[in-house]
Amino acid sequence: MSVDQTQIIDVVSKDKDGTIVLTISDHLDWENTKEHLLILQEKINTYLNFVDSGEIYEKYPEAKGHAIQIDVRFHYQPSMEARAFLAKVQPIVEESGYSFRFEQLSGTPFAI
Numbered sequence: 001m002s003v004d005q006t007q008i009i010d011v012v013s014k015d016k017d018g019t020i021v022l023t024i025s026d027h028l029d030w031e032n033t034k035e036h037l038l039i040l041q042e043k044i045n046t047y048l049n050f051v052d053s054g055e056i057y058e059k060y061p062e063a064k065g066h067a068i069q070i071d072v073r074f075h076y077q078p079s080m081e082a083r084a085f086l087a088k089v090q091p092i093v094e095e096s097g098y099s100f101r102f103e104q105l106s107g108t109p110f111a112i
Helices: 033-052 055-059 080-095
Strands: 011-014 020-026 068-074 099-104
Touching: 020 033, 033 055, 033 068, 033 080, 080 099
Parallel strands: 020 068, 068 099
Antiparallel strands: 011 020
């Protein structure tokens, strides 16, 4: 699963302190930043709807009573425009009662 499958939750996990972490796996480069940001925005909205609707508790009852965090893991370094977007998204997500984190995991693509 990945960011461009906008209606799918990529990964649900629980970290060592009990926080439920919903991870978005973003493998896209930033060549077409506007399209990439639209895809990412739709994916983040899917995650917010998943939690806000209570669907997370239907599919993962053990999430009840735990903090929720949305993580975005980038394969490529986010562009300046992407960083500005993420800076706007973070307080919106946090005002909804959830944590929001993002990080780049690797700067170099790999081949199989």
